[in-house]
Amino acid sequence: MxxxxxxxxxxxxxxxxxxxxxxxxxxxxxxxxxxxxxxxxxxxxxxxxxxxxxxxxxxxxxxxxxxxxxxxxxxxxxxxxxxxxxxxxxxxxxxxxxxxxxxxxxxxxxxxxxxxxxxxxxxxMIAHHPQMHRARELVIDGALGDLRHVTVAFSFFNDDPDNIRNQAGAGGGAMPDIGVYACGVVRLLTGAEPEAIPYAGIDWDNGVDTKVCVDADFGTFTYSGMVSTRMAPRQEVVLHGDKGVLRLTCPFNAGVYDQAELHLETTVGTRSVERFPNVNHYVLQVEAFCRSVSEGADYPCPLEFSRGTQRMIDMVYDAGKR
CATH class of the missing domain: 3.40.50.720 (NAD(P)-binding Rossmann-like Domain)
Known part of the structure; x- marks a missing residue:
């Protein structure tokens, strides 16, 4: 290469x-x-x-x-x-x-x-992590049966007024910073798009959103999401079907917040845990980018996908005005 x-x-x-x-x-x-x-x-x-x-x-x-x-x-x-x-x-x-x-x-x-x-x-970068690849595989292969509900939570605490995450003029706020993950991950794992946002509750501080709670309708399943820059650290994704539940323990900061794991429980009584230690998704992202540049390989996360995530964020803000 x-x-x-x-x-x-x-x-x-x-x-x-x-x-x-x-x-x-x-x-x-x-x-x-x-x-x-x-x-x-x-x-x-x-x-x-x-x-x-x-x-x-x-x-x-x-x-x-x-x-x-x-x-x-x-x-x-x-x-x-x-x-x-x-x-x-x-x-x-x-x-x-x-x-x-x-x-x-x-x-x-x-x-x-x-x-x-x-x-x-x-x-x-999460699109390049094997945890996400495996989770998507399980959803697509029907390990959960028919998907009924997805829950996502991502939070940390940062009230530093000098930090750009807390500056409205620099595009700060919880949704721009981490809502990208909360909205992007459900689209990544399911391949589905939101049809409506019935509810969005938004807390504001000096022009930036500091906590956002969202209910969304994806047609065949529902979604509940929470992001905050004023709460104790937490991150989790749970996909709940009629035949199983899949929980991602560290979906966004693998190796920093905790170890990335998949916990699968099914209605037939099986329980399994898959672990992904020592994986740097930033390195994997750069390597995928370089393969696309040098070899013409398809890039796993094109701008059209990212635009779709921003469309969902726009829908959340619009719902928060109602």
Whole structure:
């Protein structure tokens, strides 16, 4: 496989702690450059990638002819602008979620992707984890019988006013930050789309949503979701059918919050547990991206899927106004 040479557009803590090390570790990838005007921030990246080239501006990195792909971890409200700029500069793009703050925001990015013929994707890393692949397989193969209800919960506590997750102008809020997972995972595992959102209860603080409770109708099954940035840490997905119950114990931060496991109970009295230790879904995401760039392999999570998740989030906000 030809190595894909990566640049990181901004020295965020998440990029330094998770995605840049994942690019550095991934097969078929080379972490080659970083754009930041803060030398002290670059030091944290050079600790594991000492040959890293550092550009003082984002445009300078996009003009670097030795970069094939960029990862964008900028604040949410800047994602669309810089994704399009990177595509027009001839770079493949992996952009941190959410790529857009409305479903319509995805349209110009999809147009730029199609016009340039380059790969552009949102960083929905859970789609690459074997826990998710196995859960989807169990649902599709009928291990649960007919699916009747899905419950999703994802929460953590962060009330720091200086954190961009708590800044309305930067696209902060619980739904943009983690609602992407709560809405995306049910679509990923079932292949279904919401038909209606009968209820959405939203708590607001200084213009950002801090707790959102959702009831959704998917036609053949119902959904209850809760996300919060003001509650104790919790994450769980439960899929409940007429012949079985499947519980994902750590669906979103595998290896950080806890170990990823699948617990399956069926009406015939069987119980099983499948564990997925030592799996880094960020590395798997980068490797899948590199295979698509270098070999033309289909990318598992295209922008059209991510747009569908944002459409569901838009429906939640609309329901919360009623």
């Amino acid at each position: 030809t190595h894909v040479r990566w640049g990181v557009l901004g020295a965020s803590n998440f990029a330094r702690q998770q995605m840049a090390p994942a690019i550095h570790a991934a097969k078929g990838a080379e972490l080659a450059a970083l754009a930041t005007s803060s030398p002290e921030k670059a030091d944290g990246f050079r600790a594991f990638a000492p040959e890293l080239r550092v550009h003082e501006g984002y445009d300078a990195l996009l003009e670097d002819g030795e970069i094939d792909a960029v990862y964008i971890p900028l604040p949410n409200h800047l994602h669309v602008e810089w994704a399009i700029k990177a595509l027009e500069a001839g770079k493949h793009v992996l952009c941190e979620k959410p790529l857009g703050l409305k479903a319509a925001d995805f349209d110009p990015v999809i147009d730029a992707r199609d016009r340039t013929g380059l790969l552009c994707a949102e960083g929905f």
